[in-house]
Amino acid sequence: xxxxxxxxxxxxxxxxxxxxxxxxxxxxxxxxxxxxxxxxxxxxxxxxxxxxxxxxxxxxxxxxxxxxxxxxxxxxxxxxxxxxxxxxxxxxxxxxxxxxxxxxxxxxxxxxxxxxxxxxxxxxxxxxxxxxxxxxxxxxxxxxxxxxxxxxxxxxxxxxxxxxxxxxxxxxxxxxxxxxxxxxxxxxxxxxxxxxxxxxxxxxxxxxxxxxxxxxxxxxxxxxxxxxxxxxxxxxxxxxxxxxxxxxxxxxxxxxxxxxxxxxxxxxxxxxxxxxxxxxxxxxxxxxxxxxxxxxxxxxxxxxxxxxxxxxxxxxxxxxxxxxxxxxxxxxxxxxxxxxxxxxxx
Numbered sequence: 001x002x003x004x005x006x007x008x009x010x011x012x013x014x015x016x017x018x019x020x021x022x023x024x025x026x027x028x029x030x031x032x033x034x035x036x037x038x039x040x041x042x043x044x045x046x047x048x049x050x051x052x053x054x055x056x057x058x059x060x061x062x063x064x065x066x067x068x069x070x071x072x073x074x075x076x077x078x079x080x081x082x083x084x085x086x087x088x089x090x091x092x093x094x095x096x097x098x099x100x101x102x103x104x105x106x107x108x109x110x111x112x113x114x115x116x117x118x119x120x121x122x123x124x125x126x127x128x129x130x131x132x133x134x135x136x137x138x139x140x141x142x143x144x145x146x147x148x149x150x151x152x153x154x155x156x157x158x159x160x161x162x163x164x165x166x167x168x169x170x171x172x173x174x175x176x177x178x179x180x181x182x183x184x185x186x187x188x189x190x191x192x193x194x195x196x197x198x199x200x201x202x203x204x205x206x207x208x209x210x211x212x213x214x215x216x217x218x219x220x221x222x223x224x225x226x227x228x229x230x231x232x233x234x235x236x237x238x239x240x241x242x243x244x245x246x247x248x249x250x251x252x253x254x255x256x257x258x259x260x261x262x263x264x265x266x267x268x269x270x271x272x273x274x275x276x277x278x279x280x281x282x283x284x285x286x287x288x289x290x291x292x293x294x295x296x297x298x299x300x301x302x303x304x305x306x307x308x309x310x311x312x313x314x315x316x317x318x319x320x321x322x323x324x325x326x327x328x329x330x331x332x333x334x335x336x337x338x339x340x341x342x343x344x345x346x
Contacts, residue, residue: 001081001307003342005065008042008074017049025050025078027086030057030163031346032074034153037161037168042074050078054088056176058121059161059168060346061152061316067330067343077344079309084180090164093171099127102173103135110177117178117185120148123171124160125258128208130272145185149313150270152346155235157259188299191254192292193282195243197225205275210267213279217265225281234260238317244277254282256315286325289318293329297336304340312345
């Protein structure tokens with residue numbers, strides 16, 4: 001694998017390009033701060049630079065280029081493979097009644113005897129991530145790894161965008177398939193959040209929408225824990241995700257808040273919150289978050305003699321807690337994975 005990383009701004013356009021190798025790039029991963037992605041001409045310029053590459057990415061709540069996080073710009077990592085290939089497929093949510101069916105349809109298009117990994121980029125506010133993941137898992141054979149992330153919109157909770165080999169659009173889900181026997185894909189996921197308060201029962205919910213906890217309106221109970229932070233919902237909810245588990249013997253799964261509904265007194269999360277499950281609120285501190293970023297890197301570690309691609313996906317809630325220390329997540333990834341790692345993400 002060979003790569004280069006470039007940056008776009010309204011003032012300078014795309015800078016850092018190696019024109020001699022641009023036409024040989026197979027994949028360009030681009031991460032953008034909305035509304036940068038709607039600026040006229042930025043995608044067509046990128047396409048003209050890399051005419052033969054699959055271009056995919058998302059709008060973000062901060063874009064990663066090596067160990068730096070930036071806003072109000074776009075960053076791109078262009079990659080050439082010697083013995084592998086990539087393919088991109090995309091769908092619009094509005095064309096499907098069920099996002100699980102959408103995921104299965106995308107997976108079916110990417111199927112191939114030499115498929116090794118699928119990278120998913122999804123609209124961040126209109127999708128139940130659990131159902132989307134199930135759709136891919138319904139179709140892809142065992143042994144094909146799946147990773148990805150939901151697009152961001154800073155802390156605005158307005159609109160998110162996905163690039164799937166086309167200009168940025170809302171309501172889009174794109175997937176990139178990686179093919180070839182030489183492809184090795186590993187992933188790690190650690191959190192660093194701590195549970196607080198009593199464990200309660202989800203007494204009314206549907207998919208990723210939570211209506212009642214212990215028969216009490218979910219939003220009302222949630223606000224009682226947030227205190228002064230409650231006035232800044234849904235933004236402040238990113239600081240206090242929720243853990244859910246089927247029973248006391250199950251491993252908890254973290255769910256991030258996407259929206260609140262004052263009329264319904266409901267909370268919408270990025271994944272399922274099944275009725276009858278147990279739940280608790282979560283909080284954290286800076287050291288825990290940074291240490292767990294290192295654990296995620298350690299669990300995905302693989303010995304490479306040449307440079308390799310690292311796609312880091314972190315929740316905007318972590319950034320709100322870490323503040324100016326947020327780049328330490330990336331620095332510990334660099335320290336753990338070494339100088340051969342080409343780091344990008346959002």
